[in-house]
Amino acid sequence: MAQRQLQLNRVAGGAPVATSRRSTRLVPGRTALRVSAVAEADKTAAINKSGTSSVPATTKDIENKLRYLFGRNEVSTPNDAYQGTAWSVRERLIDAFNKTHEHWKKEDPKFIYYLSAEFLMGRSLTNTVFNLGLQGDYATALKELGQKMEQVAEAERDAALGNGGLGRLAACFLDSMATLDLPGWGYGIRYKYGMFKQALKDGYQQELPDIWLTSGNPWEVRRDDVRHMVGFGGRVERRREAGGREVAVWTPAEQVIAQAYDNPIPGYSTPTTSNLRLWDALPLSEFDLAAFNAGDYDRAMLARERAEAISAVLYPNDSTPEGKELRLKQQYFFVCASLQDVLSRFKATHGSARWDLLPSKAVFQLNDTHPTIAVAELMRLLVDVEGLEWDEAWGITTKCLNYTNHTVMPEALEKWPVKVMAKMLPRHMEIIEVINEGWTQWLSAHLASELPAPEERAKRIAAMSIIHENPWNKEEMLVNMAYLAVVGSSAVNGVAAIHSNIVKDEIFNDFYKIFPSKFQNKTNGVTPRRWLAWCNPELADLITQQLGSDAWINDTEQLTALRTHASDPAFQQRWAAVKSAKKERLAGLIKRVWGEEVNTAALFDIQIKRIHEYKRQYLNVLSIIWRYKQLKRMSPQQRLQAVPRVCVIGGKAASAYDMAKRIIRLVTAVGSVINADPDTRDYLRLYFLPDYNVSLAETIIPAAELSQHISTAGTEASGTSNMKFALNGCLIIGTWDGANIEIAEETGVENVFVFGVRAEDINGLRKERKNFKTDPRWDEIMRDIEGGMFGDKEYFKPLVDSVNNMKVGNDWFLLANDFAAYLDAQQQVDECYRDQAEWLRRSIMYTAGSGKFSSDRTIRQYAEDIWHVGPCRPPPAAGGQQ
Ligand SMILES: *Cc1c(COP(=O)(O)O)cnc(C)c1O
Numbered sequence: 061m062a063q064r065q066l067q068l069n070r071v072a073g074g075a076p077v078a079t080s081r082r083s084t085r086l087v088p089g090r091t092a093l094r095v096s097a098v099a100e101a102d103k104t105a106a107i108n109k110s111g112t113s114s115v116p117a118t119t120k121d122i123e124n125k126l127r128y129l130f131g132r133n134e135v136s137t138p139n140d141a142y143q144g145t146a147w148s149v150r151e152r153l154i155d156a157f158n159k160t161h162e163h164w165k166k167e168d169p170k171f172i173y174y175l176s177a178e179f180l181m182g183r184s185l186t187n188t189v190f191n192l193g194l195q196g197d198y199a200t201a202l203k204e205l206g207q208k209m210e211q212v213a214e215a216e217r218d219a220a221l222g223n224g225g226l227g228r229l230a231a232c233f234l235d236s237m238a239t240l241d242l243p244g245w246g247y248g249i250r251y252k253y254g255m256f257k258q259a260l261k262d263g264y265q266q267e268l269p270d271i272w273l274t275s276g277n278p279w280e281v282r283r284d285d286v287r288h289m290v291g292f293g294g295r296v297e298r299r300r301e302a303g304g305r306e307v308a309v310w311t312p313a314e315q316v317i318a319q320a321y322d323n324p325i326p327g328y329s330t331p332t333t334s335n336l337r338l339w340d341a342l343p344l345s346e347f348d349l350a351a352f353n354a355g356d357y358d359r360a361m362l363a364r365e366r367a368e369a370i371s372a373v374l375y376p377n378d379s380t381p382e383g384k385e386l387r388l389k390q391q392y393f394f395v396c397a398s399l400q401d402v403l404s405r406f407k408a409t410h411g412s413a414r415w416d417l418l419p420s421k422a423v424f425q426l427n428d429t430h431p432t433i434a435v436a437e438l439m440r441l442l443v444d445v446e447g448l449e450w451d452e453a454w455g456i457t458t459k460c461l462n463y464t465n466h467t468v469m470p471e472a473l474e475k476w477p478v479k480v481m482a483k484m485l486p487r488h489m490e491i492i493e494v495i496n497e498g499w500t501q502w503l504s505a506h507l508a509s510e511l512p513a514p515e516e517r518a519k520r521i522a523a524m525s526i527i528h529e530n531p532w533n534k535e536e537m538l539v540n541m542a543y544l545a546v547v548g549s550s551a552v553n554g555v556a557a558i559h560s561n562i563v564k565d566e567i568f569n570d571f572y573k574i575f576p577s578k579f580q581n582k583t584n585g586v587t588p589r590r591w592l593a594w595c596n597p598e599l600a601d602l603i604t605q606q607l608g609s610d611a612w613i614n615d616t617e618q619l620t621a622l623r624t625h626a627s628d629p630a631f632q633q634r635w636a637a638v639k640s641a642k643k644e645r646l647a648g649l650i651k652r653v654w655g656e657e658v659n660t661a662a663l664f665d666i667q668i669k670r671i672h673e674y675k676r677q678y679l680n681v682l683s684i685i686w687r688y689k690q691l692k693r694m695s696p697q698q699r700l701q702a703v704p705r706v707c708v709i710g711g712k713a714a715s716a717y718d719m720a721k722r723i724i725r726l727v728t729a730v731g732s733v734i735n736a737d738p739d740t741r742d743y744l745r746l747y748f749l750p751d752y753n754v755s756l757a758e759t760i761i762p763a764a765e766l767s768q769h770i771s772t773a774g775t776e777a778s779g780t781s782n783m784k785f786a787l788n789g790c791l792i793i794g795t796w797d798g799a800n801i802e803i804a805e806e807t808g809v810e811n812v813f814v815f816g817v818r819a820e821d822i823n824g825l826r827k828e829r830k831n832f833k834t835d836p837r838w839d840e841i842m843r844d845i846e847g848g849m850f851g852d853k854e855y856f857k858p859l860v861d862s863v864n865n866m867k868v869g870n871d872w873f874l875l876a877n878d879f880a881a882y883l884d885a886q887q888q889v890d891e892c893y894r895d896q897a898e899w900l901r902r903s904i905m906y907t908a909g910s911g912k913f914s915s916d917r918t919i920r921q922y923a924e925d926i927w928h929v930g931p932c933r934p935p936p937a938a939g940g941q942q
Contacts, residue, residue: 114197115197115200115201115204118148118197118198118200118201119201119204119205121144121148122135122141122144122145122148122201122202122205123135123144123205124144125143125144125145125147125148126140126143126144129143129147130143130144135205135206135207137215138207138208138211138212138214138215139215141202141205141207141212141215142185142212142213142215142216143215143275143278145185145198145201145202145212146184146185146216146278146279147278148198149185149188149189149192149194149198149278150278150279152192152194153188153192153279153324153326153333154281154324155937156192156324156326156331156332156333157322157324157333157335159331159333159934159937160331160332160333160334160934161335162934163932163933163934163935164243164932164934167932168409168421169243169929169930169932170243170420170421170422170423170927170928170929170930171243171244171245171402171421171422171423171929172237172242172243172244172245172423172424172425172922172923172927172929173244173245173246173247173398173402173422173423173424173425174230174233174234174237174244174245174246174247174424174425174427175247175248175394175395175398175424175425175426175427175431175434176226176227176230176246176247176248176427176428176430176431177248177249177375177390177391177394177427177428177430177431178221178222178223178226178227178230178248178374178427178430179219179221179222179227179230179231179234179246179248179336179338180219180220180221180222180223180224180227180228180230180231180255180754181218181219181221181231181323181336181754182218182219182220182231182590182753182754182755182758183213183216183217183218183219183754183755184216184219184279185212185213185216186209186213186594187235187326187589187590187594188279188326189209190328190589190593190594191235191239191326191327191328191329191589192326193329195209214755217272217275218254218272218753218754218755219254219272219277219279220254220255220270220272220374220753220754221248221249221250221251221254221255221338221374222254222255222374223255223374223375223670223712223714224669224670225466225669225670225778225779225780225781226427226428226466228586228754228780229427229555229584229780229915230246230248230427231754232585232586232587232590232591232780232915233246233915233918233919234246234325234334234336235325235327235328235587235589235590235915236585236587236914236915236916236918236919237325237327237334237919238325238326238327238328238330238332238333238334239327239328239329239330239332239587239589239614239916240327240916240919240920240923240931241327241330241332241931241932241933242334242919242923242929242930242931242932243334243929243932244334244929245334245335245336245337246325246335246336246337247336247337247338247339247394247398247401248336248337248338248339248394249338249339249371249374249390249393249394250280250321250338250339250340250371251371251372251373251374252273252340252368252371252372252373253269253270253271253272253372253373253374254270254272254374255270255374255712255753256268256269256270256712256715257269257270257751258712258750258751258752259750259751260728260748260750263724263725263728263729263732264721264724264725264728265712265713265721265724265725267715279323279324280321280322280323280338281321281322281323281324282319282320282321283319283320283321283322284319286319286320286337286401287317287318287319287320287342288317288318288396288397288400288401288404289315289316289317289318289344290315290316290317290318290341290392290393290396290397291310291312291313291314291315292312292313292314292315292316292389292392292484292485293312293313293314293483293484293486294310294311294312294313294314294486295310295311295313295486296308296309296310296311296486296487296490297309297311305447307444307447308443308444308487308490309444310440310444310486310487314366315344316341316342316343316344316366316367316370316393317341317342317343317344317367318339318340318341318342318393318394318396318397319339319340319341319342320337320338320339320397320401321337321338321339321340322335322336322337323335323336323337323338328589328613328614329613329614330933331933331934331935331936331937332933332934337398337401339371339393339394339397339398340371341367341368341369341370341371341393342367342368343363343364343366343367343368344363344367345363346364347360347361347364348360348361348362348363369386370386370389370390370393371390371393375387384476384480385480385484388433388476388480388481388484388485389484391430391431391432391433392433392437392484392485392488394431395431395433395434395437396437399434399437399438399441400441402422402424403418403441403446406418406421406422412446415442415446415448415452415453415456416452416456418456418460419456419459419460422460423460423462423926423927423928423929424460424461424462425462425463425464425922425926425927426461426462426463426464426545426549427464427466428464428465428466428467429463429465429473429474429541429542429545430474432463432474432541432542432544432545432548433485433488433541434461434548435457435461435492435495435544435545435547435548435549436485436488436491436492436495436544437488438453438456438457438460438461439453439454439457439491439495440487440488440491442456442457443491444487450494454495454498457548458548458549458550459550460550461545461548461549461550462549462550462551462552462553462926462927463542463545463546463548463549463551463552463553464552464553464554464555464582465542465552465553465554465555465559465563465567465568465777466555466777467777468559468562468563468566468567468774468775468777469674469775473540473541473542473567474541474542475530475538475539475540475541476538476539476541477530477536477537477538477539478527478536478537478538478539479536479537481539489539492526492527492539492544493527495526495544495547495548496525496526496527499524499525499526499547500521500524500525503520503521503524503574504517504521506574507520507521520570523570524543524570524571525540525543526539526540526543526544526547527539527540528540542567542568543571546568546571546578547571549578550578550926551578551579551580551925551926552568552571552578552579552580553579553580553581553582553926554579554580554581554582554777555581555582555583555584555777555778555799556581556583556584556777556778556779556798556799556801556802557581557583557801557802558774558796558797558798558801558819559581559777559778559798560579560580560581560582561581562774562819563579564576564579580925580926582918582921582922582925582926583778583799583802583912583913583918584778584779584780584783584799584913584915584918585780585783585912585913585914585915585916585917585918585919586780586783586784586787586913586914586915587914587915587916588612588613588616588787588910588914588916589613590758591758591761591783591784591787591788592613592787592788592907593610593613594758595758595759595761595762595788596638596642596761596762596788598638598641598642599635599638599642599762599788599789599907600613602634602635602638603619603622603907606622606625606631607619607621607622614916616910616911616912616913616914616916616917617911617912618911619907619908619909619910619911620908620909620911621908622904622907622908623904623905623908623909625904626901626902626904626905626908627897627901629897631904632897632900632901632904635789635900635903635904636896636900639762639763639765639789639903640660642762642763643660643664643763643765644660645759645762645763646664646708646759646760646763647660647706649749649759649760650706650708650747650749653747653749653750654735654747656735656745658706658745658747659704659706659742661704662703662704662705662706662743662745663703663704663705663706663765663766663889663890663893664705664706664708664763664764664765664766665705665706665707665708665764665765665766665767665768666707666708666709666760666761666763666764666766666767666768666785666790667680667707667708667709667710667711667767667768667770668708668709668710668711668749668752668756668757668760668761668767668781669711669752669779669781670711670712670713670714671711671712671713671717671720671721671723671724672717672720673719673720673723673862673872673873674771674772674775674776674873675711675770675771675776676770676771676772676873676875677709677711677723677727678723678726678859678863678875679770679875679878679879679882680707680709680768680770681709681723681726681727681730681746682838682841682875682879683879683882683883683886684707684730684734684744684746685730685841685844685845686837686841686883687705687744687886688730688733688734688737688740688744689840689841689844691739691740691743691744692737692739692740696739699739699740699742699743702743702890703890703893703894704742704743704744705743705744705745706745706747707744707745707746707747708746708747708748708749708760709727709746709747709748709749710748710749710750710752710756710760711724711752712751712752718858719858719859719862722855722856722858722859723859724748725852725855725856726845726850726856726859727746727748728748729850729851729852729856730746730850731745731746731747731748733849733850734746735747757781757784761781761784761785761788761790762788764785764788764790765790765791765893765899765903766790766791766792766793766813766889767781767782767785767790767791767792767793768792768793768794769781769782769792769793769794769795769797769798769800770793770794770795770816770878770882771795771797771798771873772795772797772816772817772822772873772874772878773795773796773797773816773817773818773819773821773822774797774819774822775797775873776797776798776800777798778798778799779797779798779799779800780799782794782798782799782800782803783799783803783910783913785906786803786807786906786907786909786910786913787906787907787910787913788907789903789904789906789907790903790906791811791812791813791889791892791899791902791903791906792804792812792813792906793812793813793815793885793886793889794812794813794814794815795814795815795816795817795878796814796816796818796819797819799913800812800814802912802913803906803909803910803913806909806910806911806912806913807902807905807906807908807909807910808905808909811902811905811906813885813886813888813889813892814885815878815881815882815884815885816877816878816881816882817874817877817878817881822874825874825877826872826874829870829871829874829877832876832877834864834876834879835876835879835880837879837880837883838876838879838880842860842863842864845859845860846860863875863876864876
């Protein structure tokens, strides 16, 4: 891997970054500098080990890929260039992948298997080229073909096989595992249609299918030799074996094939290239020819359609029973295929007599409850298929599995009706019943001295039972998947310190009291490669120059050294120049989407994340409305003193989440009033940027100066975009929630705009809500919305009602309680922004304080405390590029 060192001044095609348009009137003391590091481009023509340039060969390779795979003789568009480049890079990637896996096969280390229903990977080209250290070659080769790397990269479609933070976390974890040389694979589903594409129609969210695979996917390898059968439904019979042992025989009613696709994951600055194995569902037989010949064309296609539905879409709408069943099917599908896959490799190496060795060779991490059926499936495979005794199998299962909780929202803690489970997975339902019997019996004995009264004890046991009544429908019994995960795992972890405490003290408190050492915290992190080095190369170069090396990319604790420069005016100016350049770029995007110019000297205030009531985009809009009203009341003279803002909100609403869709409409409606008002448009803008995804985040985050993380305290498990923003020197306005708390601790609480009620007060405040006296400014804004100031008043009425009508349960997320404190915090933001030296000092302090939030740190902690897995690095390839 001779080429793996980070090269400065990468790409950029030689264009100096535009000087920011400066507003004399608004932000005094701010000078725009050129980003000198970026201006000297093109020193990157790669020289390989033998000292000769490999560029001509790369250029030829790009052309050849385009010619022979696509039948095109000329690289004439960025899309051509993307296809040629991607298929060329793929070969280097596969070489690295094969070498890594040869090495791992030989060494047979313990492996981590990260089971996740979602992997939000985003684009791969830039990340692969940079992680493999090939940027010099490819940037120069593309230049020779008249293309710019940046534009070429934008021709790639995002792999959006995830909804939000949870799926993106899985993607960051894969990057870190490979970078740390940890033998580990991700396992998930190759959804044919990923997260829907969001468009706006008259200001309302529109959902369009995400057809991401149409022009092929250079980043995957189909493994025709890796297929497993997955069954559903049918019946279970008992059979007595020769030795007298009774075995359960499950005969599924329906079977599909899980077809493996491997997605190589390159580590950075290491030869290690690991794997994300995704499963596609195929029918057992391609086609029912008999039905076709009989003229029944629909039936001929039916099996195919039924099978393909399983891996068709990410999280189908689960508001109908049919949708729910499909989701359980998806979960079992990928878990069953993944476990069979791991066990078959284990058997190939260790035979089928040494299952006791399995926990020293394989550890599984369940990313939330979605893969929890693994508890029952591993038991089934060991007991029914491999013939182990129940107790031995249970010992192995609980040693191999670990569970990460990601949410405190009760509606997101999965519970499957016993009826649904018994129909779709009859053998698993039996297994879960046996597990639960053993569990409740054990509990009964364990609690005998603590709760001697049988009634008390029965109550506690019922509360901890994996199978329990549906509290809303006494007729129905439910399987509580989170409880199954807790009982079936070695370790259970939350994803930020406060969240892990809530996991211990509230969600699983009864379990925590019995197994205190099972519960851990692993504060989330993000990969500093994608989220700083590759998405903000200008800032990365500045940091590298200041620190004298780029070693911080793999050791983010080194960023701490920036603290000593936080108040240095010269450094601040260079820092500001990078931010200005990124703001210009975001302004260009706003122009493309909305056709309007924005003042790039204004404060760029960003809130991008899934739209949800608990994340409180609504509260943000209310404060923007208040700001607007205040500006309206000012004289033109007074307005000159105001700090101008460009507010950006982005995020998708789940297709069945009505209230979230109304919030989006409120953003666009308020935006169209504000942005068109000649009195205020120089001081305040609000834009909704549609189709928030990883690539959009990579453009927006480097440009952000203020970002909003304003969830009701105690509701956001961690948040990870807060870490991405902080890493890029963006200040945070936020509640004392999730990882905001740890970010504030690392950055200095005085540098963060913290406001609002604390988690420990939430329950009391909710009960007291009917006696709460709302702020007069709040009442005024509510009257404005109700009165039609932003149009659509009928449509907004449920929004207004949801936070006002003081019956119990309304304003569940306490917007009114936090409103005044939030406006105060916004005032402090304005004051701070007026003092640019102070603002820049804080900005630098955020990046300097981000060392902890690298997913490398998170993964090291998982590896040490939960997985007990060490690095296994393949030797560097002799000679050549790698
Ligand atoms: C990081 C990220 C998220 C998570 O954002 P939060 O603000 O932490 O909820 C969601 N979506 C995308 C595309 C991301 O990159």
